[in-house]
Amino acid sequence: MRGSFKRFAFLALGLVLVGALTAAVAAARGTKSSASQIRNGGTLAIGLAEEPDALDPTIARTFVGRIVFQAMCEKLYDLDSHLNIVPQLAAALPQVSKDKLTYTIKLRKGIKFNDGTALNAAAVKTTIERYLTFKGSVRASEISPIKSVDAPNATTAVLHLSAPYSPLTAQLADRAGMILSPKALASGGSFAQNPVCVGPFSFKDRVAGDHITLVKSPFYYNKSKVHLASIVYRIMTDPSSRTQALRAGDIQVEDRIQSTDVPTLQKDKSVTVSKAVTIGYQGLTLNLGNKNGLLKPYSTVGTDLARSQFLRTAFDVALDRTTINKVVFGGLNQPDCFPIAPVSPWYKPSTKGLQCNLHSNVELAKKLVKASGVSSPSVNLMLGGTDPVTARLGQVIQSMEAAVGIKVSVTPTQFTTALNRADAGTFDAFAIGWSGRVDPDGNIYGFVSTKGTLNDSGFTNAKLDYILNGARKSLTTKSRNTLYRAAMQIIHTQRPLIYLYHPVNYYGITKKVTGVQIFGDGLIRAQFAGYAS
Amino acid sequence: MGGFLLRKAGAALVVVFLSSIVVFIGVRALPGDPALALGAENRDPAVLAAIRHAYGLDQPLPVQYVKWASRALRGDLGLDARQLPVGHTIITRIPITLELALLAVLIGVVIGIFAGVIAAVRRGKLSDHTATTSALVGLSVPHFWLGLMMIIVFAVDLHWLPASGYVSFHEHPLKNLEHLLMPALVLGTGLSAVLMRQTRSAMLNSLTADYVRTARAKGLSERSVIAKHALRNSLITVTTVVGLQLGALISGAVITEQIFVIPGFGRLTLEAVNERDYTLLQGVVLVAATGYVVVNLLVDVVYSLLNPRIRVSGSTTQ
Numbered sequence: 001m002r003g004s005f006k007r008f009a010f011l012a013l014g015l016v017l018v019g020a021l022t023a024a025v026a027a028a029r030g031t032k033s034s035a036s037q038i039r040n041g042g043t044l045a046i047g048l049a050e051e052p053d054a055l056d057p058t059i060a061r062t063f064v065g066r067i068v069f070q071a072m073c074e075k076l077y078d079l080d081s082h083l084n085i086v087p088q089l090a091a092a093l094p095q096v097s098k099d100k101l102t103y104t105i106k107l108r109k110g111i112k113f114n115d116g117t118a119l120n121a122a123a124v125k126t127t128i129e130r131y132l133t134f135k136g137s138v139r140a141s142e143i144s145p146i147k148s149v150d151a152p153n154a155t156t157a158v159l160h161l162s163a164p165y166s167p168l169t170a171q172l173a174d175r176a177g178m179i180l181s182p183k184a185l186a187s188g189g190s191f192a193q194n195p196v197c198v199g200p201f202s203f204k205d206r207v208a209g210d211h212i213t214l215v216k217s218p219f220y221y222n223k224s225k226v227h228l229a230s231i232v233y234r235i236m237t238d239p240s241s242r243t244q245a246l247r248a249g250d251i252q253v254e255d256r257i258q259s260t261d262v263p264t265l266q267k268d269k270s271v272t273v274s275k276a277v278t279i280g281y282q283g284l285t286l287n288l289g290n291k292n293g294l295l296k297p298y299s300t301v302g303t304d305l306a307r308s309q310f311l312r313t314a315f316d317v318a319l320d321r322t323t324i325n326k327v328v329f330g331g332l333n334q335p336d337c338f339p340i341a342p343v344s345p346w347y348k349p350s351t352k353g354l355q356c357n358l359h360s361n362v363e364l365a366k367k368l369v370k371a372s373g374v375s376s377p378s379v380n381l382m383l384g385g386t387d388p389v390t391a392r393l394g395q396v397i398q399s400m401e402a403a404v405g406i407k408v409s410v411t412p413t414q415f416t417t418a419l420n421r422a423d424a425g426t427f428d429a430f431a432i433g434w435s436g437r438v439d440p441d442g443n444i445y446g447f448v449s450t451k452g453t454l455n456d457s458g459f460t461n462a463k464l465d466y467i468l469n470g471a472r473k474s475l476t477t478k479s480r481n482t483l484y485r486a487a488m489q490i491i492h493t494q495r496p497l498i499y500l501y502h503p504v505n506y507y508g509i510t511k512k513v514t515g516v517q518i519f520g521d522g523l524i525r526a527q528f529a530g531y532a533s
Numbered sequence: 534m535g536g537f538l539l540r541k542a543g544a545a546l547v548v549v550f551l552s553s554i555v556v557f558i559g560v561r562a563l564p565g566d567p568a569l570a571l572g573a574e575n576r577d578p579a580v581l582a583a584i585r586h587a588y589g590l591d592q593p594l595p596v597q598y599v600k601w602a603s604r605a606l607r608g609d610l611g612l613d614a615r616q617l618p619v620g621h622t623i624i625t626r627i628p629i630t631l632e633l634a635l636l637a638v639l640i641g642v643v644i645g646i647f648a649g650v651i652a653a654v655r656r657g658k659l660s661d662h663t664a665t666t667s668a669l670v671g672l673s674v675p676h677f678w679l680g681l682m683m684i685i686v687f688a689v690d691l692h693w694l695p696a697s698g699y700v701s702f703h704e705h706p707l708k709n710l711e712h713l714l715m716p717a718l719v720l721g722t723g724l725s726a727v728l729m730r731q732t733r734s735a736m737l738n739s740l741t742a743d744y745v746r747t748a749r750a751k752g753l754s755e756r757s758v759i760a761k762h763a764l765r766n767s768l769i770t771v772t773t774v775v776g777l778q779l780g781a782l783i784s785g786a787v788i789t790e791q792i793f794v795i796p797g798f799g800r801l802t803l804e805a806v807n808e809r810d811y812t813l814l815q816g817v818v819l820v821a822a823t824g825y826v827v828v829n830l831l832v833d834v835v836y837s838l839l840n841p842r843i844r845v846s847g848s849t850t851q
Contacts, residue, residue: 051804053571054616059587061573136587141577192616208615208622209804210699210796234698236794237804240681241697245794248688248696295578416565416809423569423576435574453577 038514038530041229046524047236047251051209056192057175058134063435063522066175067255068233071527072114072214073197075177076105076124077169083279083344083438083520085173089119089198091155093169100164100475105172107155112219113181114202121151126182128159139176141453143168164473166480170439200226200527209235227515227530246271246508253516253524254508259332259389262506274507276518277334279341279436281443283499284381284397286312290425290458298450298458303428304377311377311406312495314368315429318404319397320360325501328393333501338488339434339443341502343520346440349481354492365404378407380428384418393431422456430456433503438521440484441472448487448496459496537837545830552822553605557598560814563806570809571614588811601815610816614808619816622801627820629699630790630797634782636717638775641724646771648725649732650764653740664729671726680719680792687715697794716793720786724778731774735767742766 052065057073060066078088087093091106111119128149131139145165150158161168171177184196195203200223201214212233216226234251236242239258246254247268257265257273266273288306289298300306305315321335337356340347369377379401383394394410401408413421422430434454437443446454448461449468464487471483491497505522515529568584569576585591589600604611610619652664688696694715700708739745740763748758787799798817805814 051615051808053573053614056616059616061571061575063573136583138572138575138580138583140583141575141579190612190616206615206617207625207796208613208617209626209801234794235796236697238791238794241684241792241794244681244684244689245697248684248692250688250696250698294576414564416567416570419569419576420564420566 037533038227039533040227040530042227042531043230043232044228044253044513044526044529045232045234045251046253046526047234047242047245047255049239049242049255050237051235052212052233054192055195055203055206055212056190057178057180057197058131058137058139059192060175061138064255067524068212068214069175069178069197070523070525071201071231072195072199072203072217073178073180074199075173075175076179077173077177079173079438079519079521081517081519085169085438088173088177089179094159094172096475100166100473101161103159103161103168105157105159107157108221109155111198111221113183113196113198114217114219115181115183115196116219117181117183118154119179119198120154121157122154123179123182124157125149125151126185127178127180128157128176130180130185131176142171142174143176164475166472166475167439167441170437170442173438201228201231204230211235225528227528228526231526243508246510249510252510252513253526255524256522257506257508259330259506262330262332265506265508270511272509272511274509274516274518276505276507276520276522277341277343278503278505278522279344279438279443279520280434280522281336281339281341281436281499281502282333282431282433283339283497285422285430285432285447285456285497286315286495287425287427287429288457288459288494288496290456293425294423294456294458295451295453298460301425301458303379304372304374305379305428308372308374309494310368310372311374312498314365314372314404315379315401315406316495316498317357317361317368318365318400318406319498319500320400321358321500323360323400324393324396327396328389329501332506333504335501337492337499339447339491339497339499340440340484341436341520343502344438344440346481346484350440350484350488352485354485354488360400360403362403369405376407377405378409380409380411382418382421382427382430383410383412384415384430384432386412386414390431397431425456425458427456435522436502440480441468444468444484444487444491445472448491457496459494461490461494464490538834541830541833545826548826549823552826553602553819554598556815556818556822557601558594560811560818561594563809565809567809567811590811605816605819610819611812613805613813613816614810619813622813623798623816623820626796626798626801629701629795630783630786630799632702633713633716633720633786633790633795633797634779636713637720637724637782637786638779640717640721641728641778642775643725644721645725645728646732646764646768648729649771650736650759652729652733653736654759656737661733664733668726668729671722671729674722676719676723676788677792679722680716680789683715683719684792699795699797712793712795716786716789716795719789719792720782724775724782727778728771728774731771732767735770736763739763739766 048064048067050062050064052068053062054060055068057069074088076088076090077085080086089108089111091108094103094105096103107121113119128146131137131143132146145161145163146159147162148160152158178197181196184191200217200220202217204213204215206212213230215230216228220226236245239261242254243257243261243265245251262273265271286305287301289300291299291301305312325331325333325335335358338351340350381394381397383390391412398408398410421427434443445468446452448455448459449465450460467483467487471480474480474483507518507524509516512531513529514532517525568581568590571584572581589597608620613619648664652661655661684696687694694711699712702709745758745763748762786797787803790797790800791803802817805817
């Protein structure tokens with residue numbers, strides 16, 4: 001009995017001291033060298049921050065879904081590291097007719113789907129027609145100007161448009177450009193449960209909520225570039241668990257490290273932290289005319305902000321974007337004033353000559369408040385989340401506005417409920433972000449044009465509509481840049497949205513692995529990665 | 534007996550039917566339009582309408598209920614937002630949580646009862662104080678903190694155990710144990726603390742009881758008195774507590790499953806709520822509710838077999 005007691009006493013003491021012991025463990029790690037040679041074989045585990053939805057590009061909506069598609073569903077066009085559109089399954093950029101209504105796409109030869117069937121123009125026709133007509137298709141609205149598709153020969157697909165639409169090529173560089181195997185579509189089974197496209201990896205299995213496994217495709221046209229035997233995407237929604245799994249070696253790539261874990265991983269010698277300034281933005285949507293609900297006739301909502309452009313300017317000028325970034329995000333994001341990110345080739349030309357004050361000007365803001373004629377202005381700021389970081393953002397904005405005499409009340413709101421309220425127009429200001437699109441149209445049109453499906457501000461401006469519609473019809477980069485600069489001037493003056501910063505995503509990659517690429521679109525490109533030999 | 538069983542089964546069916554209505558309405562009472570949640574960044578009215586149509590959300594509630602219930606009766610719980618069959622997903626998740634809970638119970642019982650016995654036998658001494666303090670710590674430490682600390686020590690620093698994930702037993706028994714050891718320890722810690730306190734209390738009562746004094750008077754060894762007499766009687770209370778705690782463990786596994794990235798039933802429920810996946814959430818809650826009803830029915834049947842007066846009194850009150 002006495003012996004048992006001693007053993008128990010040791011056990012109990014050990015349990016009590018476990019906290020102190022674990023807290024005292026240093027973060028020192030062994031250094032892993034990274035070699036330049038890549039060996040073939042091995043499985044790469046990527047810890048995803050969310051679970052992808054359906055693995056059918058027709059109905060897929062999530063960002064993480066695009067990460068998985070990246071390795072198994074190639075597109076007609078892709079992006080290079082500078083976010084320029086480049087051909088992928090297509091042999092060249094599309095030839096556009098003079099009237100801008102016909103896009104001729106030449107396909108690369110000798111390409112096979114992962115079921116061994118040939119990729120040809122008929123497959124492109126089948127896929128795009130499915131995107132346009134499938135019940136529940138999310139792609140239909142993205143490529144709605146496409147009226148019909150022809151396949152005059154095996155390597156030529158012709159898209160006929162009902163109206164000029166310059167963002168089309170950018171759309172074909174995303175899910176709308178992923179070509180699906182007609183054989184798989186004809187099989188009658190759920191495509192999402194067994195997706196077949198052209199890609200370096202083919203779908204193997206999916207365990208809901210746990211993982212998705214892809215294996216190296218024997219049919220890929222460039223398989224000598226593919227080193228890994230398989231990629232496993234593990235669903236790890238808890239950010240701390242994701243980081244610890246990377247450090248423990250359970251995963252080799254961590255999707256979007258939470259800001260508080262970035263310094264820890266930067267000190268870890270076995271891990272490389274890659275960052276990507278994304279093409280998305282975070283901002284404040286101001287309700288100016290959304291009185292009756294989204295896309296219903298807009299008229300002023302009569303709030304202090306809606307009534308006075310001076311007050312809106314004061315609200316903006318009072319914000320110190322640099323301080324917001326420092327205090328709320330530990331300086332990890334990129335403060336800015338525009339919907340197009342600096343990583344985009346469109347940024348410089350379309351923001352040329354426009355002023356962006358990253359620091360507040362309290363005196364000017366006070367004068368503007370006075371000039372607005374609104375005595376004791378007040379604003380309710382709805383936060384699109386209830387997490388501590390979002391709450392801190394609200395508090396910082398609140399204190400900055402208080403300094404210039406604008407009283408801000410903050411309402412943290414569950415995200416979907418916040419979207420409901422935003423669409424219904426029951427808010428003054430709404431802190432929300434956008435993941436960003438490669439083409440500027442995707443970051444501007446929907447939010448500020450009268451017909452925009454994301455125009456929660458209820459903003460309507462005939463001149464801006466004219467400019468944005470013109471930019472959709474215009475094909476040359478030069479003319480589109482000019483139009484977007486003009487659009488940006490109106491947005492900057494009227495302020496239906498106040499842009500705060502572009503999120504910078506951080507990714508953890510073990511040094512054993514080489515060749516993982518991350519561009520400004522935030523997607524993890526691991527299809528040509530491998531283990532260093 | 535046949536009549537008794539029929540009555541109980543009938544009552545259980547009514548409860549399941551009422552539960553299905555509560556589940557159906559409860560899920561729809563969650564704030565936020567599910568079409569907006571499912572649509573992610575796409576809020577094009579045409580897309581949202583397509584989503585509502587695809588999930589039958591554009592139909593009147595009674596129609597939605599009848600369609601869902603009739604499919605559920607045929608064993609088809611529908612497709613979730615990932616276009617995967619809900620029934621299959623649930624069936625694959627339940628055993629994982631059960632395995633985790635049973636392992637936690639095993640750990641909790643072994644540590645809790647052993648510590649409780651030691652504390653009672655050596656009442657007022659250092660070992661008693663140590664065990665009581667440890668139990669207090671075990672009850673107070675949040676699962677998420679303990680889980681993360683264990684991951685840092687045993688997975689990140691020592692590389693003894695994997696930090697996350699799950700491997701099924703039939704796939705690789707040893708790896709299965711490796712993956713479940715830390716989460717089971719985290720869950721078992723709280724349980725062991727509860728059991729330690731219960732065992733200690735029950736043992737203190739037993740050790741002062743007449744039958745223990747008699748056993749000692751008969752000249753039995755102290756080990757035999759404690760193990761064969763005092764502990765055996767104390768275990769009745771402890772067993773009841775274990776039974777009650779098992780249910781709490783299954784529901785309490787949500788956080789542990791989240792931290793250790795175990796694809797269990799708890800994590801599935803959490804995902805379904807977060808994603809506003811009505812089909813999945815309805816299926817999950819319905820299965821859980823039906824599980825409770827079935828277990829209660831079985832308990833009633835077992836009670837009636839053990840004690841015939843129960844079914845007699847049941848029939849006379851009808």
